[in-house]
Amino acid sequence: MSVRYLGFALLFWFPGLQQAQIAPEPCSAPILNGGYFVPDQESYPHDSKLLYSCGNGLKPAVEGWWATSTCENGKWSHDPQCINETSCLPPTTPNAVYDVNPEGWYEERDKIRIKCLEGYEHKDRHATAVCQNGAWPSLPVCERSIESCSEPPKMPHAVIINMKFQEVFAEGSHLLYECEDGFTTEGEEEKKIYCLYGNWTESRPCRPDYTCSFDTSPYDIFDRSQVIRLKEGESKEFPCRYPDYRSIIKCANRQATYTQCCHIQRPSDQC
Numbered sequence: 001m002s003v004r005y006l007g008f009a010l011l012f013w014f015p016g017l018q019q020a021q022i023a024p025e026p027c028s029a030p031i032l033n034g035g036y037f038v039p040d041q042e043s044y045p046h047d048s049k050l051l052y053s054c055g056n057g058l059k060p061a062v063e064g065w066w067a068t069s070t071c072e073n074g075k076w077s078h079d080p081q082c083i084n085e086t087s088c089l090p091p092t093t094p095n096a097v098y099d100v101n102p103e104g105w106y107e108e109r110d111k112i113r114i115k116c117l118e119g120y121e122h123k124d125r126h127a128t129a130v131c132q133n134g135a136w137p138s139l140p141v142c143e144r145s146i147e148s149c150s151e152p153p154k155m156p157h158a159v160i161i162n163m164k165f166q167e168v169f170a171e172g173s174h175l176l177y178e179c180e181d182g183f184t185t186e187g188e189e190e191k192k193i194y195c196l197y198g199n200w201t202e203s204r205p206c207r208p209d210y211t212c213s214f215d216t217s218p219y220d221i222f223d224r225s226q227v228i229r230l231k232e233g234e235s236k237e238f239p240c241r242y243p244d245y246r247s248i249i250k251c252a253n254r255q256a257t258y259t260q261c262c263h264i265q266r267p268s269d270q271c
């Protein structure tokens with residue numbers, strides 16, 4: 001069943017919805033100076049396409065000698081327009097931005113200033129482009145700055161927390177990282193690495209945050225298998241196989257020990 005049909009069925013069952021539904025509007029014929037379009041109609045239904053071309057010395061304001069525009073709820077997807085053949089369309093500039101002319105095109109001899117994205121720089125310090133006879137003869141190139149960094153190296157037991165997918169990181173930018181559970185670094189609260197002259201600064205290593213680790217799996221008194229990590233002097237209760245019984249696992253002198261299973265109501269120092 002098509003969505004259209006479903007919509008129709010819903011309208012049938014919920015006539016109140018009918019008022020909320022607004023039919024998409026048709027478009028009126030464009031005003032196209034210096035060009036012609038097909039089909040030539042007074043009105044175009046929503047979703048219909050118009051094909052247009054331009055007369056001598058002119059070209060459409062989009063790529064190609066023939067252009068299409070689509071009627072989208074009363075508006076053309078782009079206003080069919082013929083511009084001077086010597087005008088330029090916006091250039092494609094990888095890793096760069098520039099102020100886009102709201103008209104959508106540039107007249108001959110118009111100049112644009114290209115700005116490289118962070119981490120990129122102008123090749124040969126060349127940052128402007130001039131429209132000449134319908135083209136941009138020498139477009140600036142933004143190349144990766146030697147001072148920018150690639151993706152940071154993998155750090156054991158650490159996770160970078162503010163990274164978006166990015167190939168290049170600008171000089172001076174930083175990333176935050178956290179240690180995995182059970183691991184920590186001494187010192188600073190915020191863990192950062194910086195991109196400095198093409199390399200990431202050394203991160204403080206994430207070290208284990210525990211002194212003892214005790215694996216319950218070789219012992220059949222325990223309820224389940226788990227690795228329990230404890231700091232020096234710390235103890236934890238762990239359930240035994242018998243309901244309401246538990247063992248106390250302790251870390252002392254860097255050694256983990258466990259008590260016999262004892263009832264949960266018995267004080268732990270008597271186990």
Ligand SMILES: *[C@@H]1O[C@H](CO)[C@@H](O)[C@H](O)[C@H]1NC(C)=O
Nearest residue numbers: 056057058084085086087108
């Ligand atoms: C296009 O522009 C040039 C000058 O920039 C002008 O001489 C020429 O007449 C224009 N062509 C048309 C068809 O308007």
Ligand SMILES: *[C@@H]1O[C@H](CO)[C@@H](O)[C@H](O)[C@H]1NC(C)=O
Nearest residue numbers: 146147148196197198199200
């Ligand atoms: C970055 O690190 C590499 C490898 O450790 C080294 O060869 C290079 O000189 C460093 N770059 C800078 C700018 O310090």
